[in-house]
Amino acid sequence: MSVFSSTEQLQEIMQELWTRIAADPDMSTKLIQSRLISQFRYREPQGLITIDSSDGAEMKIIVGDTDVKPHVEMAMKSDVAHDFWLGKVSIPVAILSGKIVSKGPVNRALALLPVIKPAFAFYPHIFDQWARKARASK
């Protein structure tokens, strides 16, 4: 069973995460400078997040279906994404073992991995908050 109970929960958590990243100039400046459009396609449950920095001015966070054409797509189970943000997944190893599928110039996305590492520190809080909220609403 996935750590995410639904597409809505998965996408809201990822949206919150990327919103925090966008608000942190240490991370967002380099992401915006990259002018990269990255798309994260999740399964079990399904989810889609697109981060569009193509105008070099801001990071647009697009949740769900979009007509924006990404430069790089990364597809994985949502649990792999969860483990990644907890710092438990090595991207090279996940690629070798087929857990992550990348489409497009993967080097451009890999170059940004060190930039987003500080987000590992606050992802657990975001996830825990949502888990508490979900328990309270039951």
Next chain:
Amino acid sequence: MNPFVFHSPTKVTFGEYVCASAAEVVKEYGGTKTFIVTDEVVKKTGILEPILSAFEENSYCIFTDVPSDSDVDTVNAASALAREFGCDSVLAVGGGSVLDTAKVTNICLSMGGNLLEYEGLNNLTVRLKPIVAIPTTAGTGSEVSMVAMVKDSHEKKKLLFGSRLLAPDAALLDPTLLRTLPPKLTAATGMDAITHSIEAFSTLISMSPFTDALCLESLRLLFEYLPRATKSGDDLEARCATLVASAMAGVSFTNCGVGIVHALAHATGAHFGTHHGTANSIFLPHGMQFNLDVVSSRYALIARHLGLSKSDKDNVAAQALIKAIAELSAEVGLPPRLRDVGIPQLHAALLDELAFLASTDPAIMFNPKESSTQDLVGLYERAY
């Protein structure tokens, strides 16, 4: 021990004159109309004759226009011809560029559409048409690897394709085909294979006992036989050993990655067109010195396996290996510095550009030690 996945999808057949069985092997995999990818150099050597004579008339179509550093335009031209002829299988005969071109052409032939749609890793979803690879160099390991690279000449970048489904179904390792390989290419491709094994053995996050065994034995064969194969092309025993060692190194690195030496060499190749094996040979001692503090025990294991050091101090044994690699490179006649291969003075802006290219090369993600832009610039300066 690392958790690991080990794939070896390619059936390997080794032996003198085994290339003559290519038609039979293609048929074994269901091929009836075969697209043969090669280059003009291979064609001129006459080594295609025994391969082609076993094919029935009108059962194949040959494409010989593969350049030494193949690109998207070549793949598109090859794919168009293969489709026009209605090919259902691919046979690649040549060095790394030919083999990679054939593998990427097979993506287009099997899946249709635009090649750029398939750039990436684990991005192929259907089984490709059968492909058989016959290497005519001993170094790239492309005949058994799950990756291929071609250049996008318009965008001036290398495109990476990687998938378990990309590996050839069969590789025919025929040492007699290497007899005509010139000493310089023998040396450079051999040092490429050595770099594959050294770097794969040092990938702390992805190495496994399977890949370790392949790396160690391939290095033993290459250290012993590469000088002989370089000195005398007709030394069949040496050709056998280097050809098998290269494939072993290929299986190894395709399962656990390479590292900083390949990243530096790819960036240099993309910018100056430097031969990949030669660039690897130049960067290898420098890359190893850089990684030494985190993988000295791994280098020491290799040094002791090769009988290069009896020291129980890892650092001492590891230094013996680095020294032996530099000496081997010199013995086989390869240049030690970038300036020796026609690379101009590296000014600050160029160094920054090369360092950026190397830092974003997928090979670097497997390196055991993280590197900053300054580290990469320093490596270029030392190698110059």
